[in-house]
Amino acid sequence: MTAIIEPTTTTDPGTTETFESLNPANGDVVGVHPVASKEDVDAAVARAREASAWWRELGFEGRQELLMQWKGVITRRMAQLADLVHLETGKPHGDAQLEIALAIDHLNWAAKHAKKVLGRHKVSSGLLMANQASYVQYQPLGVIGVIGPWNYPVFTPMGSIVYALSAGNTVVFKPSEYTPGVGRWLAESFAEVVHGRPVLQTVTGLGETGNALCLADIDKLAFTGSGRTGKKVMAACATNLTPVIIEAGGKDVLIVDEDADLAAAADAAIWSGMANAGQTCIGTERVYVHEKVFDPFMKELTDQVQQVRAGDDATASFGPITMPSQIDIIKSHLDDAVAKGANVVIGGPEAVGERFVQPTILSHVPEDSTEMTEETFGPTLAVNPVKTMEEAVERTNATAYGLAGAVFSKKNGMAIAERIRSGMTSINAVTAFAGVPSLPFGGVGESGFGRIHGPDGLKEFTYAKAITRQKYKPLLALTTFARDAKTDKRAATLINLMHGGKSTLPKK
Template sequence: MSRNQSMTVLNPATLNSDENIDETPIYQIQQIYELSKSAFDTWKEKSVKERLSFIRKLKNVMFDRMDEIIEVIANDTGKVKVEAVTADVMPVLDAIAFLEKTAENSLAARRVQTPATFWGKKSYIEYMARGTVLVISPWNYPLQLAMVPVLNALIAGNSVILKPSEVTPLVGKYIEHLFMLAEFPKGLVQVAHGGKDVGAALTREKPDYIFFTGSAATGKKIQEEASKALIPTTLELGGKDPILIFADANLDRAAKGAAWGAFTNSGQVCMSSERIYVEQSIYEEFLEKLQSETLMLKQGTDLNDDIGSMTYRGQIDVMKEQLEEAIAGGARLITGSIPRDWDLSQGLFIPPTIVVDVHQKMKLVQEETFGPVVTVMPFQSEEEAIELANDSIYGLNASVWSKDLKKAKRVVSKLVTGNAVINDVMISVVNHHLPFGGVKHSGIGKYHGKQGIRVFCHEKSVFLDRGKKNTEIQWYPYQNKYPKIRSFLKLLFRKKSKKSSRTS
């Protein structure tokens, strides 16, 4: 038998490599599924309260090992520790708190109204776990974007196979360790390590549900494979999120918010503020404030630094190509540097870069960048701002800045986006009471909120009759029933129609 392939662990902030993690052999994947299905058969019979007891134990393990978790995330991604704790660890703890408060109610059978024509009957909806859920998670927030869907799938009664990103293998390995320490049942949460081949093999094995977070290109491939077996999916994909800043906005706040929205996690966020549109009358003033905020940012990995390194070298090549095309087309950099000046010998650090004099058709404006680069363009009117913001294949999040909240809400209602924020950036994703998901090429489906738990269930509709009557009016025989049914319908719906017209 050949030796397992291994993945090299690279610290992107130092480019040091001193550890390898074995990939999961393809031949083991069928066995992983068999174990998962066996674990599901037992887990689905547990009450929501019993499932919560395991998740609470996981929470306690995370508290006990908080510093260790943060260290692993920082070393594996190159991000600063403040971002590791606020954007990776905290959202997981928030998710657990949300589940503790809402899971039992979200998964309880709920009664719905029954039409008056079926008087005496009852209707309700119940939620049934799907089976084995495959979660494929990305490298930019390797703890949060793996754990949140995994926890929601578990609380809904499913078993889970997680395929974390091969770019951040240490976090994937540590997630496996956390579930072991929390003593989850054998086979309930299994972690398959590896790259595209492992992900493709896991998808081909026909899980009962797929939850994928990553690029639109990979999401399309997963959707295509899933469609062959009619496997339902949730796809959380990329973005090219716009910020619209109107002349009446608080410009100091807007500049600070835009800088954070563009450069947090070194711009490696699906909801990064990659396109800033500014009303012409305050364009130069805002640009000066944004430039000032950006130049104050500190790069490095110390506790007081603001921006860490990039995580994935391949993404830097995408940025270079986009910037080179923009510069050739007349764009200017007012912070940062042109691609040939980047020195990556000491780590994958890219300076936060503001680009002006761009136009809407440039790759830098249309394609996802996923790095610390932002474009700034002026607009003349509210209508033009909306048109520019919507001129994208993506629709994940948007941000509108104005002291006139009526106007801000009006603009938000016209933006083709799955999520929006007013006078702030990105934070809609951290409220677990709000459903989260994109439109257009930014994805299919929603998670978070009650919907985020129920998406991992089959929704079963039930119509109940006490069974005391021997027959129903719509059953055979039909002899002499037509006049009675016709009269009943005229009486029922004519009354409703008259009542409706009186109240309107």
């Protein structure tokens, strides 16, 4: 049985609808892939449902053994997978290898920690139920649907896939139409270690295929993409009351305090804002700098960015804009900011080409411009001075998004980070939280809800199961019609002793 869905058509048995994945750097065809219909998706989910019993019954140790084998396959073939990521996204090989390495580390953590996090463990029964031994364990939901993005086609979906698999679920994965080859590679490599059983399947296609997965007989869906598409996903999943995890991007901020290491902060801002051509949901788009160090910070920023360049050659810092329609969005944001009075420090609207966008830095950007309010998803930084860190936090939080961010400060980093309304913050580094497998990953507000990674990520793909076992007969038999008034009186006395206490309210 194959792990890849090869759809058929009811109109002509000899043909299958297909689409092409293209190299965004030059438009070359990377591969041709089938468009999975609703029937194909439903069939994949049915196969996953059948395989779920086998996968679940392997137990934590059995699943861990097979997931460790898969980890070895991916590691040994990392160069092959990185080449495919490079071709489908345009990102440099080194960046592709980095995201694969992070995914491997998360796979390793999830497989090894699933039993400790999800396995049965004893909890206190309390004095009233002292005759009971109480346990909680986390059971797999069944079949998980995953809809992945194109910007990090390995790392991001694997943050759902490997945690769902480690928890005992089977998975049907719909990759982005821009990176279908990567999605198929993952399913095919996993099929090798489970001897073709449909534990992880990939269905390729366009928006209709994703919609079909939302409407299919799955137990939960994990989605990463734009907020606009995320709302459509939620609406479709609501048809069957299918729960969802939504990771929908952000407008992340890097804050620079007056005591910060300015060279390190500038380097981090450039990397976080421009790596992968700025196509990073947790990447920096806004920078707020204490006015006392604004000028020296800008000098560091402009000096360092001179070495950064977009291109498709081996020496380029980052590649093309993967999704062609994003070019117009980036241009419109820059045009709006400049029209409203922003200063062009480096690049600007003229830096936007047909496939590539060169590094762009704006300063003194009006807070009501789209460059400050909407996700740009390009290699741009909007840098503004602030009088205090209180103002920096206030401006940071003045958005509907709440995904991630960073703070550079020697003394006050933790105090500032705790006040930022976001799911994740790094201090004196950028995006470090994403590389720590034990930390949860996710946002608030329009950045979505639910968590992947860490113990929270494992539990997202399970339901809590409570079990009690009576050790001996209760001293007070309360759950019986044979209960008498004397027992009720004793129960009332016990509750008073346990919870009555003395009032701590002030006397009037």
